[in-house]
Amino acid sequence: MKRLVAWLMSGVLLVGLLVGLAMAPTAQAAELRNSADDKIAERGDKVDLNNSSVRRFQAFPGMYPTLAGKIVLGGPYVIVDDVLSLDLTDRQRELFNKYKDNFTVTPAEIALNEGFDRINDGQYR
Structure with a gap:
């Protein structure tokens, strides 16, 4: 049971990380735009x-x-x-x-x- 919970938590963590990385560049690019x-x-x-x-x-x-x-x-x-x-x-x-x-x-x-x-x-x- 502990092993199953560990696998599930790892999966959730990995999905969250991938979603966060996929959305981060577009949000950062908008913030980094300047007058130049x-x-x-x-x-x-x-x-x-x-x-x-x-x-x-x-x-x-x-x-x-x-x-x-x-x-x-x-x-x-x-x-x-x-x-x-x-x-x-x-x-x-x-x-x-x-x-x-x-x-x-x-x-x-x-x-x-x-x-x-x-x-x-x-x-x-």
């Missing part, structure tokens, strides 16, 4: 000119690192076309206009610009 997560969701697949480091420009051939550095240091921007007011060469203007649809502008978020070093943000391959 919201900002990243807002920009979608586009590069946010006010909140991205130069590394995000690597997807656009010819923009990284020189033009990307100018864009990152030249902000903040109100609209995407504000980049064209920077001191750019004709080739840089051509490159920017080529990829312009891939960019967006949202208000700067301190959580995404921590340390204000968007040139070398510590992300290495």
Whole structure:
């Protein structure tokens, strides 16, 4: 009889543990969401000119690192076309206009610009 009770208690404990583990990640994920997560969701697949480091420009051939550095240091921007007011060469203007649809502008978020070093943000391959 003791053995049966021990087996039943072990089963109840195991089921409770599995149910608790299955529900925990979704509850924790909702609690861990912050303003940076919201900002990243807002920009979608586009590069946010006010909140991205130069590394995000690597997807656009010819923009990284020189033009990307100018864009990152030249902000903040109100609209995407504000980049064209920077001191750019004709080739840089051509490159920017080529990829312009891939960019967006949202208000700067301190959580995404921590340390204000968007040139070398510590992300290495």
